[in-house]
Amino acid sequence: METKIFDQSQLNEAAAILAEGGLVAFPTETVYGLGASALLPNAVAQVYQVKGRPSDNPLIVHIAEPEQLEPFVDNKHPFADKLMETFWPGPLTLIFSIKKDSLPSIVTGGLSTAAFRMPNNTKTLALIKQAQQPLVGPSANTSGKPSPTSAAHVQHDLAGKIAGILDDGVTQIGVESTVLDLSDPTAPPVILRPGAISKEQLEAVLQTKVLVDQHLVTESEAPKAPGMKYKHYAPNTNVMMVNDQDWSAAMAWAKEQQLKVGVLAGPTIAEQVRFEAAAIYLFFDDSVEAATKGLFAGLRALDESIAELDILFAPTFPESGLGAAYMNRLKKAANQSFFQEN
Known part of the structure; x- marks a missing residue:
């Protein structure tokens, strides 16, 4: 067709x-x-x-x-x-x-x-x-x-x-x-x-x-509305959420693990990680509006990158206003996975 x-x-x-x-x-x-x-x-x-x-x-x-x-x-x-x-x-x-x-x-x-x-x-x-x-x-x-x-x-x-x-x-x-x-x-x-x-x-x-309603619907449950599944919006490459204070530690961990990292971020974070990241998808500014608009496009672009990435890092935002929608999608794309320093 x-x-x-x-x-x-x-x-x-x-x-x-x-x-x-x-x-x-x-x-x-x-x-x-x-x-x-x-x-x-x-x-x-x-x-x-x-x-x-x-x-x-x-x-x-x-x-x-x-x-x-x-x-x-x-x-x-x-x-x-x-x-x-x-x-x-x-x-x-x-x-x-x-x-x-x-x-x-x-x-x-x-x-x-x-x-x-x-x-x-x-x-x-x-x-x-x-x-x-x-x-x-x-x-x-x-x-x-x-x-x-x-x-x-x-x-x-x-x-x-x-x-x-x-x-x-x-x-x-x-x-x-x-x-x-x-x-x-x-x-x-x-x-x-x-x-x-x-x-x-x-x-x-x-x-x-x-x-x-904070309930996350498992694969065996019938949702009442779209987008309520526990994992959703996910690219093939694993996604991990990174809080503002954890970027240096996250990049160091990825280097130690010999992982090729793709980063979704605004200009401030992008500048911080530009020497360690294998690929960066740049949001047009540091705001939650820019991150929300660019989230799905960024996940797609990095997932299909010729760099053949091992993991995607994405920034978190406070879960109020538009941040609640952004974090809802990001948490499901990342299967609820945050970077946590040991």
Whole structure:
């Protein structure tokens, strides 16, 4: 199968493929999604097959306007409208209890709930409208590997397996949306996956406490939302997290072990390790925003480096605000492994 790159002028062609049950990857503000009609079980089955994704892992349904929820959701949480008014379109996914049989069970992972989001990307919103149906959109990559933040990443993983890719350059945020569980209208909202919309932002809008589910789902458990597995987003090369004060010790340990080290870092750390590292992926500055935007691209670039690296070191950040989303992805990419000096 030829995988075609679509631009703005070819939205009609891409939408027609989706409406007929084909797969087209699309851009969002977070990462690229692998699009298929959420109403066609055979199309959704292809998504699982192409990604190599476990079928118990539910998919997020992408819509172009809040009104598209109506066929699926009838008992909304009292906070739902406020959240949609404030954060949609944007990187917030909401989980609702849905009407029986309103979505194919292959979309929901067999659950009585489903996740919905309205992405902040004008091309993709237009694509959903032209397809005239909601789209599933898990990250457009091989399951478990770093998510794609450019059309080139999608092409690397899925060329020849899907009909097309709607190209809109590099994504703005770089990690997947915040997932908020609103499935019980009588219960407080619960963050199942952190993202760019932080706990603090949600609480400021809702004027109430928002809970955070810290549970890590093992391979034998069925997650309620994507990205909850214990290990996820991982390249083939082992990843290790390094705290600010430990870089010198970490590089010395790697040298002693005769390991070829790749480093993801901003300019300050990069300057500190530049003589010891075999390869460096440089974030555009030292901020958590830069690290978040560059994390998946950096993991991919170093994993595929001609230097044939033995280990990847990545910096840590405080787990508040966007740092919670960054550390959530990094911990799973590193299989929870921190460098610790003996």
